[in-house]
Amino acid sequence: MKQSKKVSLVLGSGGARGYAHIGVIEELERVGYEIVSISGSSMGTLVGALYACEKMEEFKEWVTGLEGADLGKWLDLSWDFRSGVFRGTKVMEKLFTMIGNKKIEELPIKYTAVATDLNRNKEVWFQQGDLLNAVRASIAIPAILTPVQIGEMLLVDGGVLNPLPVAPTMSDHTDLTIAVNLYADLPRPDIVMPPGESEKQSGITTAIADALEKAQNLLFREEEGGAPVHEVLEKTLDSVQRTLISYHLGNYPPDLLINISKDVCGTFDFHKAYPTIEAGRMAAREALSSLSRVSTSPSVAGRYA
Numbered sequence: 001m002k003q004s005k006k007v008s009l010v011l012g013s014g015g016a017r018g019y020a021h022i023g024v025i026e027e028l029e030r031v032g033y034e035i036v037s038i039s040g041s042s043m044g045t046l047v048g049a050l051y052a053c054e055k056m057e058e059f060k061e062w063v064t065g066l067e068g069a070d071l072g073k074w075l076d077l078s079w080d081f082r083s084g085v086f087r088g089t090k091v092m093e094k095l096f097t098m099i100g101n102k103k104i105e106e107l108p109i110k111y112t113a114v115a116t117d118l119n120r121n122k123e124v125w126f127q128q129g130d131l132l133n134a135v136r137a138s139i140a141i142p143a144i145l146t147p148v149q150i151g152e153m154l155l156v157d158g159g160v161l162n163p164l165p166v167a168p169t170m171s172d173h174t175d176l177t178i179a180v181n182l183y184a185d186l187p188r189p190d191i192v193m194p195p196g197e198s199e200k201q202s203g204i205t206t207a208i209a210d211a212l213e214k215a216q217n218l219l220f221r222e223e224e225g226g227a228p229v230h231e232v233l234e235k236t237l238d239s240v241q242r243t244l245i246s247y248h249l250g251n252y253p254p255d256l257l258i259n260i261s262k263d264v265c266g267t268f269d270f271h272k273a274y275p276t277i278e279a280g281r282m283a284a285r286e287a288l289s290s291l292s293r294v295s296t297s298p299s300v301a302g303r304y305a
Contacts, residue, residue: 008037008169011044013159014182015267018043023280037110041158045138063273112168114158166252184259191275
């Protein structure tokens with residue numbers, strides 16, 4: 001397969017599973033693909049923005065270096081619990097230190113952030129304007145992060161209506177459209193953890209569980225023996241996302257679909273950056289290897305030439 005193919009990359013939603021996008025992008029670059037267009041929902045929007053601003057490596061170093069004691073600095077509870085548990089202000093301030101005040105139309109690649117307008121029940125495609133505002137709207141997981149009000153629009157996570165937004169790339173003049181699905185029914189891959197990583201994750205897991213429990217106690221009165229509210233929410237979101245992905249892929253199939261196991265981590269497992277990034281790298285390597293075998297077979301050699 002020839003190298004330096006121009007790629008439109010579609011990065012799906014999935015909460016913490018979106019760390020896998022980092023591994024996918026690193027693998028695409030390693031084998032020589034040139035990413036010239038990105039469309040994303042939720043964490044796909046965030047990772048895509050960091051890549052477009054050449055700050056993905058800095059973000060990766062930050063999230064893989066987080067310790068349990070760091071968590072309190074970044075989880076800022078919203079006291080208006082009617083709209084969401086966390087405000088996300090501190091995380092956005094951290095992203096601003098990395099990205100700065102950027103306009104989407106000034107990025108070196110084509111970029112689309114997909115959000116959902118609850119007032120009109122419609123997708124919103126951000127292809128110009130303030131980059132971080134678009135990211136913040138696209139990552140606003142309902143009931144977890146507070147929504148964003150822009151004019152008459154009440155904006156939440158793009159995955160509510162379109163978890164894998166291939167459509168914005170359909171007019172791209174590229175060699176391949178590659179989409180990354182974070183909800184595949186595949187076994188969780190075996191990831192070899194470096195020394196100390198498992199212990200660090202255990203400490204952060206405890207801190208996250210404590211934070212979620214405190215938030216839940218403030219918001220809800222849980223029945224004895226019932227499932228924690230955040231677990232019910234996660235399962236609900238996952239079910240809806242998987243159904244929507246099947247629907248959208250039927251209408252807008254990419255040239256290559258990279259599937260990440262839905263069990264690689266949970267939606268809110270933001271402390272599992274290292275294994276999730278590696279899972280993305282492994283999945284991309286396998287998918288690209290399959291593409292290479294198909295494209296060099298006599299019957300379809302011209303398709304990807």
